[in-house]
Amino acid sequence: INNLQYRLRKAQEKYKMKNTYKVTIEKDKFSIEYDAVYYENSAKYDGKYVFETTVHKNVLTTKEVRDTYKQLQAVEHAFKDIKTDKLQTRPIYHRLASQTRGHIFVSMFAYVVIQELENKIFPWLKEDAQKKEKLSINDIFEELKMIKLCVLSCGKNIHDEIKTTQLTKTQKKIFELLNIKEEILAA
Template sequence: MQHKINPKVDCAFKALLGAEENRALLIDFLNAMLIDTLPRPISAVRILDPYNPRETLEDKLTIVDVKARDAAGRVFQIEIQLVVYADLTTRMLYARADLYRRQLRRGQDYSILKPTYAIWRVVNTYKMAKHLILDIAAEHFDFHIDEAKVTAEAALDGLYVIRTSLPAEQSSDDETVRRYKSLSHVEAAFRSLKSDDLQIRPIYHYSADRVRAHLFLCMLAYYVKWHMSEAWRGLLFADEDQERLTRRDPVAPATRSEAALRKAATKQLPDGSPAHSFRTLLNDLATIVRNTCRRPNAPSDEATFDIDTTPTPKQSAALDLIKAIRV
């Protein structure tokens, strides 16, 4: 009779392979997993304590899912891991080394070390488990490939499907794909909000109203930045030929125009002046300053007057483009 449980659940995995009453299942599992590694099949095992106790107070306590030893003295460790994290490979190496270390006592020779086998089942690493059918019974373990699922997925290799609830008269196929791909602009907006451009965080407010006001102001700031970026396309590395995007195949990979590629390669605009990013153009505009002046040797109570530095032709062009923005 098959178990009506998910064997990938940690506690279920331990109950299936780590219980004395399921020793035959454990033997079958080890023989199936190590069929190309073992010189001969395993016939009997002794299930060991999965806790590796500390030998000193400073030692690290380690716990494995299943640990066993066969009649030849070989040690087997089995782990199932549902979450992949940065130090997982280091943990695997440490656990495998611990299997060797615990075999010897003081004065014993290295020649008596027995082989060790560590089996780690890392779920969803390659997204292939969905193509396997597991047969877990009280006396055996087996698995085979679900050929029907493999065939069905192979028919969709390299394809993705976009579904919408809008009727066809409101959104054509091409328009649906374009709208889906335009979500990249939303991701870019979030990156801009969280970067040094707008610094939406850290938030130094505690009341809910002030936090909402902070977020609202940051959204308004991004709205202004977006309009400035659109107006300055001709001065930036941005692609100016936006009409081309509406004519191209929406499914094909996006490409930049020849003019945009030329700007990126030469770092120059068609007039030979330097091309800018949004940040470097702002830095350039920041060199325009207003000086508050007074006549030399004049008394401190004499009236002052302001003199602005004269913008360069590039700065003047950028300021004129901002003035031309209509919302």
């Protein structure tokens, strides 16, 4: 019986049913009580966030509390981006504080560059998502990696000529969004 009670309690905690169902297991008795009032009250908040703060409402408005929470989410998202495949940073152990600061600086600088790219390109990515084309920032990087530069030379006295692959429609759009002139490739 103790084992059953323990497993039931764990299942109720896992599926968040502890307050909705009261289950009693005894040696010769088994009962389930359903709390419909509790369920109806909690169902009103399904899909919604409830923010609780110790800050008095004279100090922060409801909107300011929500905006502060969103900033926290943005910071957490930034750390996730730094650690995952966008920047491909990995733990590096430094001996000197200056090396650690330098590593953090480079990581944060790279993150700022990525954010700026996303801010400029995101409206277009969102627009393309509605057209069922799924593009991510990694897809953008892969698209840009396809641009190749080749130096052509013929003989000793003729000057070298630089050629690039012809830009695709997507590459041209990326250049346009980032205010990069195609002519820069030929320079």
